[in-house]
Amino acid sequence: MSESRTKRTHEVPEQQPEPQQQPRRTEMRVRPMGPIVPATNVSGHALMCVIAIMSFLACLTLGGVSMVRATAQSWQSQISREITIQIKPDDNLDMEKALADARDLALTFSGATGGNIVDRAATARLLEPWLGEGLDLDELPVPRLVIITIDENNPPDFAAMRKALTEIIPQAFLDDHRTWVDRLVAMANTTAMIGTGVLVLVFSTMVLTVIFATRGALSGNRHIVEVLHFVGAEAGFVASEFQKHFLRISLKGAGAGGLLAAIFFALAGYWQSRTLATPETDQATALFGTFTIGYSGYLGIIAIMIVIAVLTTLTARLTVTRTIYEIDLIRSDPGRTDTYQS
Amino acid sequence: MGPEILRDLTFDIPRRSFQFLTGPSGAGKTTLLRLLFLSLQPTRGLIRMFDRNISSIPREEFPMLRRRVGIVFQDFRLLDHLTTYENVALPLRVRGKDESSYRADVLELLKWVGLGERINVLPPVLSGGEKQRAAIARALIDRPEILLADEPTGNVDPPMARRLLNLFLELNRLGTAVVIATHDLSLMDQVEARRMILSQGRLDIYE
Numbered sequence: 001m002s003e004s005r006t007k008r009t010h011e012v013p014e015q016q017p018e019p020q021q022q023p024r025r026t027e028m029r030v031r032p033m034g035p036i037v038p039a040t041n042v043s044g045h046a047l048m049c050v051i052a053i054m055s056f057l058a059c060l061t062l063g064g065v066s067m068v069r070a071t072a073q074s075w076q077s078q079i080s081r082e083i084t085i086q087i088k089p090d091d092n093l094d095m096e097k098a099l100a101d102a103r104d105l106a107l108t109f110s111g112a113t114g115g116n117i118v119d120r121a122a123t124a125r126l127l128e129p130w131l132g133e134g135l136d137l138d139e140l141p142v143p144r145l146v147i148i149t150i151d152e153n154n155p156p157d158f159a160a161m162r163k164a165l166t167e168i169i170p171q172a173f174l175d176d177h178r179t180w181v182d183r184l185v186a187m188a189n190t191t192a193m194i195g196t197g198v199l200v201l202v203f204s205t206m207v208l209t210v211i212f213a214t215r216g217a218l219s220g221n222r223h224i225v226e227v228l229h230f231v232g233a234e235a236g237f238v239a240s241e242f243q244k245h246f247l248r249i250s251l252k253g254a255g256a257g258g259l260l261a262a263i264f265f266a267l268a269g270y271w272q273s274r275t276l277a278t279p280e281t282d283q284a285t286a287l288f289g290t291f292t293i294g295y296s297g298y299l300g301i302i303a304i305m306i307v308i309a310v311l312t313t314l315t316a317r318l319t320v321t322r323t324i325y326e327i328d329l330i331r332s333d334p335g336r337t338d339t340y341q342s
Numbered sequence: 343m344g345p346e347i348l349r350d351l352t353f354d355i356p357r358r359s360f361q362f363l364t365g366p367s368g369a370g371k372t373t374l375l376r377l378l379f380l381s382l383q384p385t386r387g388l389i390r391m392f393d394r395n396i397s398s399i400p401r402e403e404f405p406m407l408r409r410r411v412g413i414v415f416q417d418f419r420l421l422d423h424l425t426t427y428e429n430v431a432l433p434l435r436v437r438g439k440d441e442s443s444y445r446a447d448v449l450e451l452l453k454w455v456g457l458g459e460r461i462n463v464l465p466p467v468l469s470g471g472e473k474q475r476a477a478i479a480r481a482l483i484d485r486p487e488i489l490l491a492d493e494p495t496g497n498v499d500p501p502m503a504r505r506l507l508n509l510f511l512e513l514n515r516l517g518t519a520v521v522i523a524t525h526d527l528s529l530m531d532q533v534e535a536r537r538m539i540l541s542q543g544r545l546d547i548y549e
Contacts, residue, residue: 030427030449031462033441038423227419230381231480232409233436235402327381328401 037224037245043217044249047312050213051253052260054206055308059261059301061202063293065195066300072188077152084175085146085165098169099146105164106148111156118145210308214246214315218323225323239320243313250312254305262301265293346385347373351545353538355488355521360514362530363523365540371523372416374540375490378521379413380404392487409437412486412518416493418477420465426472427452427461430479437484448483455479455509470497478506488519495529503529 038044085102089095103115118126123144124135131140150156162174221242228238293300347370355361355378363371376382377389380396389396392410399407420429427448428435434444452458455475465473474497481489491510495503507529514520521538524530530537537548 028459028461030445031425033431033435034424034428036421036424036432036435223419224421227421227432228436229405230379230408230413230415230419231433231436232405232484234405237436237438325401328404 035245036228036241037221039245041220043220044245047213047217047246048249048253048256050209051250051308051312052257054209055254055257055304056260057257058202058206058304059258060264061199062300062304063261063265063297065192065199066293066297068195069192072184072191075184075188080152080155080177080181081149083148083150083158083177085148086143086173086175087146087169088143088171088173089141090171093169093171095144098171099144102165102169102172103146103148105168106146106156106161109156109161111151111154112148112161113151114149116147116149118147206308207311210250210311211315214312215319217246217249218242218316218319222323225320226327229324229327235321235324238324239317242316242320246316247309247313250309251305254308258301258305262298265297347543348377348540348545349543351387353545353547355519357487357519358514358517359536360511360520360533361522361536361538363521363538363540364525364527364530366525369540370543371525371540372492375413375492375521375523378488378490379411380407409433409484410487412481412484412489414474414477414481414489414491414494416496418465418473420468420473420476420480422465425462425464426457426468426476429465429476430483432480433484444483451479451483456505471499471502474498475506478509482513482518485516486518488521489513491520491522493524493526494522495524495526500528504532507532 083106085106087093087095087098087102099117103117106112107115120137123142124137127135127142158174158176158178165172165174225238225242228241229235351374363374365371373382377384378391380391380399383397392407394407396407421432424432430452431441431444431448434448435441449458449461452461455478457472457475457479460468460472465476468476474494478491478494481491489510494510495506498506503526510520510522511533539546539548
């Protein structure tokens, strides 16, 4: 190439264009090669914003749903870790002895890990909201409680325990919280299901938005695809150029959105820890759990960023390939080429 | 299916030949060039290119075949975000060549077409004639076996048109077959060359 061009320059010196007439100047420096796909344009910025917003929302939803699931699980777990033995007072019953006997009996069962008798003061405190302060338990036939902690993975045989208890202490009643646990499990499952549904909806919206925004951004670059195709670029080369460009955009957008979500959770967790023990925070904590998403939450945010990056890149590749296919399709359909007729 | 633009054409473009393709506006010059550039497929008939029937060439092979053909579009099709140098170097860049292997060639060609001082300029700043020359340089940079130019002097004054014509003649002397689509009679009168005249979809050839 160089040899031949040098040759032709020597062969026809009279055909040299105007630079020959100009005085000799120093060699101009070529700027560093620019990217084939323009680095920034309006549609690229818009796509980056869309990706940032969608990844922020997806990360918030993911964090929120994980929090609700964790809280629901903790409700269920806290209740199912304990059972209660309730002993009703009776004239012939030595309550303190009955409480100790009930605890000792319960602890003989495999799966019972500890027993705690709710003492008189604690019982009075439990009843304080209804009966007021200064309650004298001897004046009222108030049942007393023994709380038995159990191994939730290997619970004791409740039926056998109930039978043994009633044989020794007829006034004893074993409450394994089954009704509560069942209701809480149902509620926890419903909450988790709703959360998962919201997550699926947000993720679907994110996927569709990112796909359409990417396609929109690419439509403004169709002329570049055409020129590259016509100067002999292979489809794979064109696709990889656009892929690289859109990967950069998606990483920037998803990174910004994910970072904002992480900062949001960190700030919310910090606020919660600062206002701990106030009634408002306690209520919020009881209902929604703590605003800490932990390592798994941050891994989830990273996973969302990766999903968005892969999605954008894949969409860019498929759209470019499709555009090249359409250009070649026009080739075989002259009815679509009227704009090119001379 | 649109109207039939061309029919009953039989011609060949011999290696190292030089010809003008002319005819009134709407006669089908651009369509014929597009057929030769593989960006259009004939509804019927046979086109053989480099000894192959183009109808039977799979899509995947088009890029390789297009690399043997240089084309100067009527609307230049320069990329506005790339400099003159980068636009001209584009065909080599998409072939995966290293910039250091072609930088000197591109700069030399740019000087040759009179754009040596405009290498870092973006197309929106270039005049019509400069864009035309940049488009021509891009078509020439990889020494195509055949060059198709659609109204290459349409945007330039007569002296520049003469200079561009000399450029094409020089390229032809170096072995490239050249087809210039034009309706500029004064341009054609400057050279004794084959004339292919399209009229009402038919082609008459004057050797």
